[in-house]
Amino acid sequence: MPMILAANANAQGSHVGEWRHPDAWDKPAANIANAVRLAQIAEAGKMDLLFLADGNGVRNLDKPDLFAATSPSDRPGVFEPVTLLSALAMVTRHIGLVATTTTTYDEPFHVARRFASLDHISGGRAGWNLVTTSNPGDALNFSREEHVARPTRYERANEFAEVVKGLWDSWADDAFPQDKASGRFLHPDKVHALNHKGPHFQVAGPLNAPRPPQGHPVGFSAGQSETGKDLAARHSDCVFAIEGSLPAAQTLYADIKGRLAKYGRAPDDLKILSGVTIFVGETAQEAEDLAGALDDLVPVAVGVDYLSKMMGQDMKRYPLDEPMPDFDGRYAGPTGIGQAILNVALEQGLTVRQTSRRILPQMAGNMFKGDPIQVADVMEQWYRGQGCDGFMVAAPVVPTGLERFTRLVIPELQRRGLFRTEYEGRTLRENLGLKRPPDRFSR
C-alpha cells in the first residue's frame, strides 16, 4: 500500500502570515479560479485527495486583524465545501474530494443526499469529514443560545453517521435498470426504507438518490478525545490527526488502530493521515528563508492575539519571553489544535513569543522543513515507523507551496517506491485501498 497524500485545499496557507506573502494568491477570499488551479496542481502530483476543513461562523469579530489569519474553519470569506468540491469535480478526473460537514447543526438526510450527489457527479470520488463543530459560536447561527454539550454532540454524531450510511444503503446497487422496453424503471424489491427511530433522529428514508458509486463515500473524522477516537474506530475510513512528534503519533496510531477490533474491523480498514505543514526548498536554506519570511509577516501583537484564541485564554497576561505556562495541567482549550500547540511548546520548552512565532504560524501541524531529501526522509520515517498511513499536507504558501511539494518532494517519494506514479483505481476508495461496502441486499 503506497503512502497516502492528501492536500489541505483551503484557499489560504496554514501559516498565519501567509496571505501577505508575494507568492500567495492575490484575493484568496471565495476565489474559484484559485481553487481550480490548486486542484489541478494536486492532481498533477497524483495526490489522493483535496480536503476542506469547515465551520459555520466567523470568529473574532472583535479582532479584525486576525480574520485573515484564523483557521480555515472560521474564516469569513470561504466557500461552502460541498458546493466547491462539486465544481472542482468537473475540472479534475482522479483526485478525491473530501468536505467537512457538521453533525451538530445539520440533518442526516441532507448530508447523505449531498455526498451521494457529489459521489455521483465525481464518479466515486467523494469523502465526508464528520465534525461536531469546534467553534461554540456557530450555535448562535442555528437558533441556539449555546453550543450543544460535548457528550450530546458525540452521541448525536454516532447516530448521525449510522443514519447517513443507512440512507446511502437505501437502494441496491442494481435497483435502477431503467429499461425502456419493459417499462421497468426500478426494482421495487430492491429498496429498503430505513425507518430509523433513535434518541436524536427519526428518519424514514429511502434516500432519493441511487446508491453512491463508492457504496459509501469515504468517511473521515478528526477528534482526538476518547469519544472522538471511538467514533473514528466505529465509523471512519480515515482519521485526520495532528501530532507534534513521531512518538506521539505512534502512540495515537496504535491507540486508534487498536480500537478497530471492537467494531469487527481490521487495522487496515482505517487509514490515519497526519497533518503537516511542509516547507521545502531546492536547498535547506531556501526552506529556512521562506519560514523566516513568513514569520516576519506576523506582527507580534497579532501572533499573541491568535495564540490567545487557540488557547482559549488571554495570553497577554503571560510574559512574552518566559516559557509557556502549563496551566497546572488543567488546560481545557476549545479544540484539539490548542492542545497540540501546548504539547509542542511544553515539550520544546518554548516561550510565549516563540510559540506564537514558531509553532503557531502553522498551527502546530507538525512542520517538516528542508530540502527534498530531508523532507522525504522524515516522511518515510513517520510512514515506515507507523506514525501514520500518510499525510495531510498543508502548504505554508498557497499555491506555490503545494506546487513546490509536488515538484520537489513527490518525485523523491516515487523514486523510493513510497508513492504512486499513476492513480491505481477509478474511485477514491480504490486509490486509498479501502474496500467498497456491499449493499444490504448482497450481504
Place this chain on the structure above:
Amino acid sequence: MPMILAANANAQGSHVGEWRHPDAWDKPAANIANAVRLAQIAEAGKMDLLFLADGNGVRNLDKPDLFAATSPSDRPGVFEPVTLLSALAMVTRHIGLVATTTTTYDEPFHVARRFASLDHISGGRAGWNLVTTSNPGDALNFSREEHVARPTRYERANEFAEVVKGLWDSWADDAFPQDKASGRFLHPDKVHALNHKGPHFQVAGPLNAPRPPQGHPVGFSAGQSETGKDLAARHSDCVFAIEGSLPAAQTLYADIKGRLAKYGRAPDDLKILSGVTIFVGETAQEAEDLAGALDDLVPVAVGVDYLSKMMGQDMKRYPLDEPMPDFDGRYAGPTGIGQAILNVALEQGLTVRQTSRRILPQMAGNMFKGDPIQVADVMEQWYRGQGCDGFMVAAPVVPTGLERFTRLVIPELQRRGLFRTEYEGRTLRENLGLKRPPDRFSR
C-alpha cells in the same frame, strides 16, 4: 425587456411516459453527462436559466410503476440541486442556475451559505427557488411525525427569506480589500452581524462568505395560494406559475403584480414565468405524432394511479369515461399542480381517462403544441397579453425536446424581436432585467 426563457432542467421530461421514448436519455437517474449536455443545449439557445425543482423524499413506494413518472420533486434517482448546479457552473458561462430548497426542513444559515457559494462560483448566476415542501411525507425524513402545518410553513418561510437576505448582506461589497502591503484583509467597519431574533429563528451572523456578486442571488417562489402570492410579492424576484389558459394567467399576473406596491416595489421588480410543456415539430403533424406516441407509453392503470396521486384521492373510484368530478367545489389536494390539473379538466369537460391521458402527462403545465410558427404565435400572445413575462419551458422528451425548441422556436422568437440573440449582461440578475440590491452600507 425581452421575453424570459427558462429551461426546466430536471433529468426527465415532463411527460409521464417520457423516459421510455427512444429519443429520451438512456439511464436518466443521477447521470451527470446528461445534465451537462442539457445545460449546454439551453445555453447555446441563449436561454436565461436552468431551473431544478426539488423535494426531500420518495413518494409512492407502494406504486413502483410510478417512480419513473412522478414529478421531478419526488423522484427516487435525482441529484441534490445546488450540488448539481455548482458542477454545471463549470461547464457553462452565461446561463442562470436556479435550485429549489425548502424553508421547512433546512436552516437559513446553510441556505444563505450554499447560494452565496454558488453565486461566487458561477460569477453571479445563482437563483434560489423557495418552497415550503409540497410532499407531506418529507417530514418523516426530518425527525417529525407529520408535515409542519401550512400557516406555520408560510410564517417560517417569510422569516427564513428575511434571514437569508440579511445574511447575504453581512458584508459590504468592498469589505475585503485583501491588501498584502498594508496587511488589511478586511474592513472591520464593513461587517454587519445580523443578530436576528424572531419567532422561528435566532441567527447571529455574519455569514462566512463575502457578499454574493449579485448582492442577492435571484429569488424564486412558486405557491399560488393567498399566502404564497403574498410571500412572492414581498420576497421574490421571479414567480414560477402554472395556469391552463391565457385568461387565468392574466388574472394571476395582474393579481401578483398588484400586490407589489404594498411592499414598496414596482410591477417590473418581479417577473412571472409560466410553466409550459412545448411540443414542437417541423410540422404541426410531427408535434401531434410525438404527443400521441408519448401518451401511448403510459398504460391506463399507471395514468390513473398517477392522477390519484396528483389529486390526493383514489381516482379508481370514479368511472373512467365520465367527466372529472368537481369534488363539490371542496377540493383540497396536496399541491397547486393538482388544482391546476382539475381546473383544466373542468374547463375543457374532460373525462377521467382523458385527464389522465391528455392533461396529466405534462402535469397541466399548459401545453403548447404545433409547428414553430404556431408555438411562437401563442407564446407571443401570452407574453404581449400580460399573461406572463416569459416561460418555464419543459420539454416533453429530454434532451431532444429542448434541442428542438432551441433550434425551431427560439430563432422564430428572435426574428420577432421577442428574444435575445446575445446575453445582455454578465449576471443572471442583469439578464433578467432585475436591479442589484445595494448593500446595507450604501443604502
